Amino acid sequence: MNQAESERLEALLESRGYLPVPGTEEADLIIINSCVVRRSAENRALNKLMLLRHLKKKCPEKKVALTGCLVSDDLEALKQQYPFVDHFFKAGEKFCFEGITDSDPGELPAQASVSSPVTIIQGCNNYCTYCIVPYRRGREKSRPPAEIAREAETLVVRGAREIVLLGQNVDSYGQDLPEKPDLANLLEMLNGINGLWRIRFLTSHPKDMSLRLIEAIASLDKVCEKVNLPVQAGDDEILAAMGRGYTAEQYITLVESLRKAVPEIALTTDVIVGFPGEDERRFNNTLRLLRRIRFDGVHAAMYSPRPETLAAKKFVDDVSKDEKKRRVKLVEEMQAEIAGVINARLAGQKQEVLVEGRKKGRWYGRSRSDKLVFFEHSGNWSGRLAPVTIENTSPWSLKGRIKQ
Numbered sequence: 001m002n003q004a005e006s007e008r009l010e011a012l013l014e015s016r017g018y019l020p021v022p023g024t025e026e027a028d029l030i031i032i033n034s035c036v037v038r039r040s041a042e043n044r045a046l047n048k049l050m051l052l053r054h055l056k057k058k059c060p061e062k063k064v065a066l067t068g069c070l071v072s073d074d075l076e077a078l079k080q081q082y083p084f085v086d087h088f089f090k091a092g093e094k095f096c097f098e099g100i101t102d103s104d105p106g107e108l109p110a111q112a113s114v115s116s117p118v119t120i121i122q123g124c125n126n127y128c129t130y131c132i133v134p135y136r137r138g139r140e141k142s143r144p145p146a147e148i149a150r151e152a153e154t155l156v157v158r159g160a161r162e163i164v165l166l167g168q169n170v171d172s173y174g175q176d177l178p179e180k181p182d183l184a185n186l187l188e189m190l191n192g193i194n195g196l197w198r199i200r201f202l203t204s205h206p207k208d209m210s211l212r213l214i215e216a217i218a219s220l221d222k223v224c225e226k227v228n229l230p231v232q233a234g235d236d237e238i239l240a241a242m243g244r245g246y247t248a249e250q251y252i253t254l255v256e257s258l259r260k261a262v263p264e265i266a267l268t269t270d271v272i273v274g275f276p277g278e279d280e281r282r283f284n285n286t287l288r289l290l291r292r293i294r295f296d297g298v299h300a301a302m303y304s305p306r307p308e309t310l311a312a313k314k315f316v317d318d319v320s321k322d323e324k325k326r327r328v329k330l331v332e333e334m335q336a337e338i339a340g341v342i343n344a345r346l347a348g349q350k351q352e353v354l355v356e357g358r359k360k361g362r363w364y365g366r367s368r369s370d371k372l373v374f375f376e377h378s379g380n381w382s383g384r385l386a387p388v389t390i391e392n393t394s395p396w397s398l399k400g401r402i403k404q
C-alpha cells in the first residue's frame with residue numbers, strides 16, 4: 001500500500017514539474033512515507049527523520065513532508081516532536097502543499113508499470129489486537145466500482161497489463177458503499193476490461209473470504225491463481241488473543257475449499273511469532289499448521305508491541321527477542337524446504353510469464369501463480385507474456401527458457 005501511494009505521489013510531483021533526484025542532498029522537496037506496522041519499520045522511518053533534521057539545519061530552504069502510518073491524529077504532538085517537518089498528511093490522504101493540490105482520485109503515472117497497483121479500500125474495521133493500522137488508516141472506506149474501473153482502464157491505456165487490487169482487507173470491499181458490491185462483483189467488472197491480462201488482489205482476511213469470491217477466482221479468466229491469506233498463528237488460544245475471528249480448523253477448511261475450487265492455486269501467508277503467551281506448545285501448533293497446509297510462501301515476523309493497540313495494553317511481551325528470532329528461523333527453514341519441493345514440481349512445465357523488466361542480462365517476470373521467473377532471450381519481452389519452460393527451481397524463484 002505504501003509503495004503504491006509513493007508511486008502516486010511521484011506521479012503527482014512529476015506532473016507538476018518536479019524531477020526525481022538521486023538523494024536528499026539534491027532535493028528541494030522530500031517526502032517520507034512511513035510504516036509503523038512493526039517497531040523495526042518505525043525505527044527506519046525515525047532514523048530517516050533524524051538525518052533530515054541535520055539536513056534541514058544546514059539547508060532550511062528544503063521542504064520536508066511526512067506521511068504514512070507514523071502520522072497520527074495528534075498533529076500538534078507531531079509538530080512538537082518534529083519541528084523541522086513542514087507538512088504532515090495522513091496515510092492515503094491527499095497531498096496539498098507548496099501550491100500542489102492532488103485532485104480526486106489522484107494522479108496516475110504517465111507511463112504505468114506492467115503490473116500496477118490500484119487501491120480499492122482504505123482502512124480496516126477488524127482491530128486485530130496487535131495491529132496499529134486501524135488507528136492510523138481509520139475505518140474501511142471503499143472506492144466506488146466505477147471509479148476503480150476508470151482508473152484500471154486508464155492504467156491499461158498507459159501500459160499496464162496486470163492490476164493488483166490493494167487494501168488492508170480487500171475481502172470486505174464494498175460493505176460500506178450504498179449498493180454493497182463485493183470483491184467478486186468488482187473482479188467480474190474488471191475482468192471485462194480490454195487489454196488487461198491479469199488481476200490480482202491483496203490482502204485477504206480468512207474470516208471475510210466468501211464462497212462467492214472463491215467462485216470468482218475459479219471462473220474469471222484474468223484473475224490469477226494466487227491468494228495471500230494471512231493466518232498469523234496456528235494455535236486457537238493465540239488466534240483468539242489476537243482477535244482474528246477464526247480457529248486453525250476453520251482456516252484449514254477455508255484452504256480446502258479454495259484448493260477444491262482452484263486446484264492449481266498458490267497460497268502464501270503471514271505469521272507472527274512470539275505473540276504474548278506463545279509458549280513452545282502453542283508455537284508448535286503454528287509449525288504443525290504450516291506443515292499441514294504447505295504454503296507456497298510464508299512471511300514470518302517477530303511480534304512487537306505497537307502503541308495504542310489492545311495487545312500492547314493488555315498483554316506482557318513475554319517472549320524474548322532471541323526466542324522470537326529462533327522461531328522465525330525455524331519457520332523460514334521449514335518453509336524453504338516446502339517451497340523447494342513445490343517449485344521443483346514445476347520443472348519441465350511451461351509457465352506463462354508476464355515480463356516486468358530486465359536485470360543483469362536476464363528477463364524477469366511472474367507466472368500466474370506469482371512465482372518469480374528469470375529467463376535469457378535476445379528478443380524484447382518487456383510487457384509481454386512469455387511462454388517459459390522451467391529448467392531450474394529454488395524455493396524463491398524459477399529459471400527457464402523459451403523453446404523455439
Ligand code: SF4
Nearest residue numbers: 124126127128131168
Ligand atoms: S485485518 Fe489486517 S490491517 Fe486489519 S487490524 Fe487485522 S492485521 Fe491489521
